[in-house]
Amino acid sequence: MATTGIDFKKIWERKIDKSYTAFYNSTKQNALFKNALINAIELKYLSLDSQKIYDEIGNVIKTGQVFNPSSNVIFLSTVGSPNISDYNHLLTVKCKYISPLNLILEKISYAAPIVITVNKLNNLRDGELINISSVTGNTNANGDRYIKRITNKTFALYSDNKLTVPIIGNGNYVSGGILSRVYYKYAIPYKSDRKISVFGEPTEDNPRFEVVSGKLKLYPTDSTCSEITIDYITKPNVFIDVTNSVTDLELTYPLKFLYYVADVAAKMFAEEIKDTEMINAAVLENNTNQ
Amino acid sequence: MGTLPEIIEEIIRADNSGIITDEQKLDNDYIESLVHEYRAQAIFMIYSNTKRLNPSWTQKCILEYDELIQESKEYVLFRAPRPLTLDPIRNGHIYVGSVCGTKPFRKVETRADLANRNMHRHMKVRDNIPKVLYSDLCYEVYGNTDIKTILVDGVHLYPTEVITYNKYKDPYPISGDLLDMMKSFVRKETSLSSNTPSDTRSDSTHTPTSISVK
Numbered sequence: 001m002a003t004t005g006i007d008f009k010k011i012w013e014r015k016i017d018k019s020y021t022a023f024y025n026s027t028k029q030n031a032l033f034k035n036a037l038i039n040a041i042e043l044k045y046l047s048l049d050s051q052k053i054y055d056e057i058g059n060v061i062k063t064g065q066v067f068n069p070s071s072n073v074i075f076l077s078t079v080g081s082p083n084i085s086d087y088n089h090l091l092t093v094k095c096k097y098i099s100p101l102n103l104i105l106e107k108i109s110y111a112a113p114i115v116i117t118v119n120k121l122n123n124l125r126d127g128e129l130i131n132i133s134s135v136t137g138n139t140n141a142n143g144d145r146y147i148k149r150i151t152n153k154t155f156a157l158y159s160d161n162k163l164t165v166p167i168i169g170n171g172n173y174v175s176g177g178i179l180s181r182v183y184y185k186y187a188i189p190y191k192s193d194r195k196i197s198v199f200g201e202p203t204e205d206n207p208r209f210e211v212v213s214g215k216l217k218l219y220p221t222d223s224t225c226s227e228i229t230i231d232y233i234t235k236p237n238v239f240i241d242v243t244n245s246v247t248d249l250e251l252t253y254p255l256k257f258l259y260y261v262a263d264v265a266a267k268m269f270a271e272e273i274k275d276t277e278m279i280n281a282a283v284l285e286n287n288t289n290q
Numbered sequence: 291m292g293t294l295p296e297i298i299e300e301i302i303r304a305d306n307s308g309i310i311t312d313e314q315k316l317d318n319d320y321i322e323s324l325v326h327e328y329r330a331q332a333i334f335m336i337y338s339n340t341k342r343l344n345p346s347w348t349q350k351c352i353l354e355y356d357e358l359i360q361e362s363k364e365y366v367l368f369r370a371p372r373p374l375t376l377d378p379i380r381n382g383h384i385y386v387g388s389v390c391g392t393k394p395f396r397k398v399e400t401r402a403d404l405a406n407r408n409m410h411r412h413m414k415v416r417d418n419i420p421k422v423l424y425s426d427l428c429y430e431v432y433g434n435t436d437i438k439t440i441l442v443d444g445v446h447l448y449p450t451e452v453i454t455y456n457k458y459k460d461p462y463p464i465s466g467d468l469l470d471m472m473k474s475f476v477r478k479e480t481s482l483s484s485n486t487p488s489d490t491r492s493d494s495t496h497t498p499t500s501i502s503v504k
Binding site: 120121122123124125126127128152194197199200201205206 | 317318319320323352354453454455456458459460
């Protein structure tokens, strides 16, 4: 059974004394419910630690969204580029950094898979992701490649982390080749009072982030963060319209969450009209429905 | 045994009721430094009692010739990880020699010792085994200037200094009994900091929120 804006208004009216609703026209009611919806999402976000809570605001959570920063910055509004236009709250962010390895490519085989030989001992291991660039001749070696260690200095190239899809050579190696290690790690907050710490310095394999001035800033800044994968809470884009009898709100918000929004709206209304009894009743219902 | 990040996460979880988030009080780098420090302390304590080294504590490290760091034609320099000091006589590098592992070089503790050997009329002539002296984060190899690689096997002060050690993939060089001892040392250090409430008042003094200020 659908719950439209008109149905929601009835739910809310059951929670409050209907004689007061004469003061609220539909415009004011829509504004109240918009405010209540935003507040309800905020309250759920603050206690976001169980699957139940995630389910209730699941439609305003986005996970695994990929963006490409510019100069290690992403704007968190429609102003500026690149931006996350519907950003509301950050959950987690993963940052991709490429760190040059102090290795020289000596040989690249024309085979399947391509086998590369480097000049020095190193700590590369099976399944690691490296970036190869500027190879001429056997250009299929270029790009982000997963490696399988054959010896201390030779590695086979694959396109998947399970090492099942080999990279196939497309020519004889001529020259060049820059090897870098790809780090794609979760970042932690970089608070201003921690910047003094020697241990807290951000690195490519230990990145940090700041949300300041309407931007998401990624550290370290002396290396380029080429990509982020972010989980975040979005701004709601479906609001309650008390005159609407068509849009089913349950397609966006679970019914339980709609009842919670009604409780929050009842409490806000009661505070506005300074009805203490109604406030206490709304708080009690709020706590029950959480 | 687990990798270094796994050990660090175990310590963090133990202090935070099994939870790990991105808002923890202690930096991973700081806990990592404690792990190295207390591993060294635990090894020193066990070695002092038993005079034996557990093979789980050791790492093999092949050092390669680097043209850029050479200083003299008298010896060959190899940059090496720092050894753990086991006692006043012995450091943690139990083997320094050829890469095959069967021809150890003669370890010399000081330059005076090296000079005495070079001046001694018997040792100077008969002793054709290369001599190595650890100084300034490098091994100086005397007696063979054509050498291009040497093997160092032993207990290093910082396992991450070994060039072939991958801290995300390789097991941390520690044994089970040592791991428990080391974790308890580190947790004593970290649990006090973790349980102290944060100082949220910007007044240039450390005033945790649970302490009332009159």
